[in-house]
Amino acid sequence: MEQQRTASGSAAWGLGLAACMCNLMIILLPVGLILGLIALCRGLFSRRLDRSAKVPALALAGVSFLIAFIWTATVVSVFVIDPTLLGKNN
Numbered sequence: 001m002e003q004q005r006t007a008s009g010s011a012a013w014g015l016g017l018a019a020c021m022c023n024l025m026i027i028l029l030p031v032g033l034i035l036g037l038i039a040l041c042r043g044l045f046s047r048r049l050d051r052s053a054k055v056p057a058l059a060l061a062g063v064s065f066l067i068a069f070i071w072t073a074t075v076v077s078v079f080v081i082d083p084t085l086l087g088k089n090n
Helices: 002-024 026-045 050-082
Strands: none
Touching: 002 026, 002 050, 026 050
16 A cells, blocks of 8 residues: 555646646746646555645645746747737737
8 A cells, every 4th residue: 555655646746747847948838837737646645645745746836837937937038029920010
């Protein structure tokens, strides 16, 4: 039983870490968001995980969403500041 808990905790932690790594590369942002969502769900709703396994999984999922938000805000702000990049000639 303990091995199953350890494997499940490692999977949630690994998914959160993979989500962070994917979100650091803007090309893989959609993959990172999906992995972050899966890590978040495994961390929140898995009954087999104890607190020591849930906290790192939730923290890494949160960091991955923060990275994704920063990338999105950066890209959107460029187009808000200079609307001519979108082809609008107003």
